[in-house]
Amino acid sequence: MTWKIGSLQLKTPLILASGTWGLGDTILDYLSPEEIINSIGALITKGLSLEPMAGNPPPRLLETPCGLINSIGLENPGIEVFLKRYYPRLRDLEVPVIFNLHGTSVDEFLKLVRYLEEENIRGVELNISCPNVTEGGIAFSQSPEVVFQLVKGVREIFSGFLIVKLSPVGPVLEVALACKEAAADALTIANTYPAMGIVSYEPLKVIKGGLSGPAIKPLTLRLVSDIISKVTLPIIASGGVLSGKDVFEYLLVGASAVQVGTANLINPRSVIEIHEELKELLLRHGRLLDKGHP
Amino acid sequence: MKSTRILENRALAERIYLLTLQIDEDLMNKLSPGHFVKIKLPDQRLDPLFPRPYTIHSLIGGHLQVLYQIVGKGTRALSQLTAGTDLEILVPLGRPFPRDLGYPLALVAGGVGVAGFGFLLESLPQEKRKETILYYGASSKESLVRLDYWETFGVTLKLATEDGSAGYKGFVTDLLQSDLSERKFKSILACGPMPMLKRIKEIAANSTIKTYLSMESFMACGTGFCKGCVVPRKGGGYFHICEDGPTFLADDIIL
Numbered sequence: 001m002t003w004k005i006g007s008l009q010l011k012t013p014l015i016l017a018s019g020t021w022g023l024g025d026t027i028l029d030y031l032s033p034e035e036i037i038n039s040i041g042a043l044i045t046k047g048l049s050l051e052p053m054a055g056n057p058p059p060r061l062l063e064t065p066c067g068l069i070n071s072i073g074l075e076n077p078g079i080e081v082f083l084k085r086y087y088p089r090l091r092d093l094e095v096p097v098i099f100n101l102h103g104t105s106v107d108e109f110l111k112l113v114r115y116l117e118e119e120n121i122r123g124v125e126l127n128i129s130c131p132n133v134t135e136g137g138i139a140f141s142q143s144p145e146v147v148f149q150l151v152k153g154v155r156e157i158f159s160g161f162l163i164v165k166l167s168p169v170g171p172v173l174e175v176a177l178a179c180k181e182a183a184a185d186a187l188t189i190a191n192t193y194p195a196m197g198i199v200s201y202e203p204l205k206v207i208k209g210g211l212s213g214p215a216i217k218p219l220t221l222r223l224v225s226d227i228i229s230k231v232t233l234p235i236i237a238s239g240g241v242l243s244g245k246d247v248f249e250y251l252l253v254g255a256s257a258v259q260v261g262t263a264n265l266i267n268p269r270s271v272i273e274i275h276e277e278l279k280e281l282l283l284r285h286g287r288l289l290d291k292g293h294p
Numbered sequence: 295m296k297s298t299r300i301l302e303n304r305a306l307a308e309r310i311y312l313l314t315l316q317i318d319e320d321l322m323n324k325l326s327p328g329h330f331v332k333i334k335l336p337d338q339r340l341d342p343l344f345p346r347p348y349t350i351h352s353l354i355g356g357h358l359q360v361l362y363q364i365v366g367k368g369t370r371a372l373s374q375l376t377a378g379t380d381l382e383i384l385v386p387l388g389r390p391f392p393r394d395l396g397y398p399l400a401l402v403a404g405g406v407g408v409a410g411f412g413f414l415l416e417s418l419p420q421e422k423r424k425e426t427i428l429y430y431g432a433s434s435k436e437s438l439v440r441l442d443y444w445e446t447f448g449v450t451l452k453l454a455t456e457d458g459s460a461g462y463k464g465f466v467t468d469l470l471q472s473d474l475s476e477r478k479f480k481s482i483l484a485c486g487p488m489p490m491l492k493r494i495k496e497i498a499a500n501s502t503i504k505t506y507l508s509m510e511s512f513m514a515c516g517t518g519f520c521k522g523c524v525v526p527r528k529g530g531g532y533f534h535i536c537e538d539g540p541t542f543l544a545d546d547i548i549l
């Protein structure tokens with residue numbers, strides 16, 4: 001069976017989500033190349049910026065009931081170092097690698113994409129939804145007009161597969177329509193939900209970050225379903241997948257593929273288990289996926 | 295993750311437990327002192343969502359032992375499991391204790407921070423154990439656990455309790471500091487609560503003793519995947535406690 005997100009063909013509908021499998025340098029400690037090829041349809045890199053980013057000071061994490069608040073702040077070595085030091089080993093895995101990009105302005109995004117064109121990289125996910133940076137990130141998601149300019153600009157110089165990763169908050173539908181109009185190839189729905197937690201009372205330490213994990217799955221399932229009914233672009237779901245059942249439900253409401261994020265943190269081999277569970281569900285209920293979307 | 299079975303899960307003090315897990319020889323050969331293990335609770339529970347990290351305490355008798363203290367929901371749930379329960383573990387994680395420890399060596403432990411020193415002492419030859427002093431502090435006598443076990447190594451054991459119910463009355467760091475003038479330690483290796491580690495870093499800053507601190511933080515992954523478990527690095531940027539540590543040269547980190 002092959003899976004399609006528009007023109008992109010995948011061996012399975014499971015994608016490793018940005019920022020939840022490190023920079024990829026240790027993935028082979030936990031999964032064999034065969035397991036990766038057989039279970040994972042595509043890999044999405046950590047959010048990459050033009051210059052290296054040190055990330056936010058601690059605390060960066062807080063567990064909440066059935067969820068995780070993170071405020072990593074896009075720690076990454078920068079696009080150049082990533083291409084040189086980390087990408088070659090990922091490319092050798094022969095699974096499509098999609099570059100998750102973070103820019104603080106339209107101009108920065110365009111520079112990043114030019115790098116990728118030169119390196120003949122065929123997949124990009126524009127991160128306009130990170131809640132943990134002061135510039136760029138989620139600020140884009142407030143303005144459908146800015147998103148339109150951004151996606152249009154990238155589209156003009158990038159011939160590969162272009163995904164935009166939306167925030168689950170703000171004018172989501174308007175932003176989605178703007179991406180469609182600017183000729184994006186697909187949307188990822190969605191990034192984490194802006195959230196806050198109290199880490200300690202004395203001294204008072206709080207964390208403001210993004211909520212992920214099973215706590216958000218019903219919310220993102222609803223959002224995916226709503227957007228699919230109104231926007232004719234392939235949708236990649238991302239939010240709270242822990243099991244094959246979670247993936248199947250996203251497919252059932254019409255998602256073309258599904259990202260696995262926080263589950264990789266709980267167990268680096270989660271995606272293998274999820275794939276096994278999904279295969280069984282597809283055998284039993286796969287016919288439901290051809291019947292349109294509830 | 296690997297499957298394992300609980301052989302014993304025994305209370306040693308009011309909130310301190312010793313967990314014994316069955317492991318195979320293959321896995322045992324991969325483990326070094328200072329490594330840690332992530333333990334997943336056995337059912338499909340979503341809360342707590344993340345398996346908790348624990349230092350490997352001992353490998354005696356071909357079993358993996360963990361010494362842990364109940365501090366929240368994950369450790370409480372672990373304490374309620376009984377022998378025969380199957381669990382999943384991810385191990386080895388982190389980097390082992392440094393190999394360049396000098397002797398005489400001071401091991402400094404606060405509370406269950408003592409855990410990792412068991413496996414370390416088990417691996418040391420007799421002559422190095424004789425040159426090791428274990429400073430072990432806790433709130434009271436009841437919380438100083440496994441004293442018989444520590445004594446089997448022939449190390450010098452120096453105890454401190456905050457309430458004075460055993461050993462020196464006060465902090466283990468004061469005990470260490472008062473010894474520094476007469477004992478010429480080459481290395482210090484410390485594990486315990488943050489205030490203790492900060493104090494040791496201060497003490498060591500005025501000396502030439504090679505000082506290592508074993509750090510803790512909440513961990514989502516333990517594998518370097520999330521980049522969440524950071525400690526500021528001298529000279530800028532951050533270390534990730536799970537993949538670059540958990541043990542660091544005191545000089546390299548900012549507490």
Ligand SMILES: Cc1cc2nc3c(=O)[nH]c(=O)nc-3n(C[C@H](O)[C@H](O)[C@H](O)COP(=O)(O)OP(=O)(O)OC[C@H]3O[C@@H](n4cnc5c(N)ncnc54)[C@H](O)[C@@H]3O)c2cc1C
Pocket residue numbers: 059060061062063199200330342346347348349350360361362363364365366367368369370406409410509510511512513540
């Ligand atoms: C490498 C490593 C080795 C360890 N080895 C041992 C060991 O051998 N024995 C042992 O007993 N313990 C060990 N620990 C600590 C142990 O992992 C924790 O005690 C355990 O995770 C607590 O889980 P819990 O669900 O019981 O507590 P939780 O419910 O998670 O809460 C524990 C406490 O931590 C606080 N907390 C949670 N998140 C944060 C944050 N981001 N910043 C500050 N505070 C926070 C909570 O408020 C609470 O007071 C180790 C930790 C690490 C990182």
Ligand SMILES: Cc1cc2nc3c(=O)[nH]c(=O)nc-3n(C[C@H](O)[C@H](O)[C@H](O)COP(=O)(O)O)c2cc1C
Pocket residue numbers: 017018019020046047048068070072074100127130165190191192211212213214216238239240241259260261262263520521522
């Ligand atoms: C620790 C962590 C780091 C993340 N880093 C990024 C990132 O760099 N870029 C990005 O677009 N999303 C990032 N995300 C969001 C995830 O890719 C994913 O969209 C989100 O967590 C929701 O899915 P989940 O519930 O399956 O984790 C991160 C999430 C987590 C938990």
Ligand code: FES
Pocket residue numbers: 512513514515516517518519520521522523534535536537
């Ligand atoms: S806990 Fe995730 S990187 Fe250390």
